[in-house]
């Protein structure tokens with residue numbers, strides 16, 4: 001049998017996501033691991049899958065003009081959406097190549113009738129380029145939802161919170177590929193030294209304004225390089241780097257990271273502590289323990305002890321009190337839609353409500369492990385007030401032994417301070433602020 005091309009493989013992934021109601025990154029990894037395609041083609045498959053899912057609502061809206069109420073099999077619909085994505089959003093693929101490939105795939109997988117239909121629909125779209133500018137009738141919510149391909153309930157909520165312009169900016173940022181950013185490991189090399197090495201290698205690396213350990217790369221694969229293997233850096237989004245700044249641990253302290261896997265932030269804390277002190281890196285999933293330990297080993301960190309437990313049970317484990325506790329909580333993840341586009345289609349308001357309950361319980365339980373005078377940092381990669389500001393406010397209302405720590409301002413870079421709320425104790429970053437993940441960070445202090 002002939003080897004499958006990138007579009008065929010991308011179609012397999014889209015079909016599997018629909019069939020198994022699974023996440024595209026997992027299906028993508030499964031399929032790519034089993035196929036023998038080049039890294040360039042693997043890049044194209046990834047772009048096609050994420051792009052088609054990212055732009056699904058826009059693509060479906062355009063497709064509806066041409067297939068109307070006709071019943072179309074799932075794989076044919078996915079093939080059409082995949083092809084429309086290439087036509088509209090991938091300039092480097094000529095339209096006729098996208099149509100030709102789609103027709104060939106339809107012939108191989110279906111019958112003459114299907115390939116003629118695919119050919120007819122795609123050629124009709126090409127004949128009517130203004131179809132992309134035809135907005136749906138209705139209010140701003142509907143229009144933004146369709147043109148920016150996001151669910152209406154999220155758009156409605158964001159307009160209420162941030163207004164129309166910022167909502168469009170959030171959506172635009174969510175539809176852009178994330179920048180590649182890395183965090184320098186000061187235990188092995190300084191940022192200036194690594195910048196020099198990367199530039200010698202031909203990279204247009206620049207220093208991050210959000211973190212003194214951050215570097216933005218001009219794309220490419222940062223994970224496989226010799227500098228990575230040597231432990232000179234970790235791949236991390238710039239917003240995530242702010243969390244360790246908020247925890248602000250000192251060498252010699254006792255620190256608990258309650259939801260730690262894969263160890264991105266724990267290792268950052270260890271770097272900030274100059275690998276001196278004690279960190280417990282806990283996660284509920286046993287299989288993630290090795291990820292955390294592997295991260296520590298690669299970076300030359302020896303103070304991270306891994307632990308597997310439900311964080312709700314940690315207060316009963318006799319671990320004692322900690323100078324710093326970090327709860328980087330499980331969340332809906334709406335701040336990382338650009339990395340995981342399925343999230344916006346799969347998660348509902350009900351998911352927000354139920355995860356918020358867990359988050360509150362985790363925060364309340366872990367607060368008992370903070371030493372007097374110590375701090376508790378709560379972070380999420382989402383923009384839902386119910387998971388963020390509401391949790392923290394409710395917590396301080398019910399726990400008079402804690403205060404919102406307004407000195408958080410001093411530990412964050414000046415550009416971020418503008419985005420803080422008036423209490424100075426928490427910040428909600430949106431993905432368009434710095435072209436980094438949407439993130440919430442709050443700091444609470446236990447009274448001495």
Ligand SMILES: C[S@@+](CC[C@H](N)C(=O)[O-])C[C@H]1O[C@@H](n2cnc3c(N)ncnc32)[C@H](O)[C@@H]1O
Nearest residue numbers: 259260261262263264265283284310311328330
């Ligand atoms: C946002 S991720 C943490 C990312 C991590 N801090 C980092 O920077 O690499 C949340 C983590 O919480 C873990 N988790 C979910 N529920 C948990 C629970 N009840 N107790 C402990 N860990 C939990 C998940 O396995 C996941 O790894």
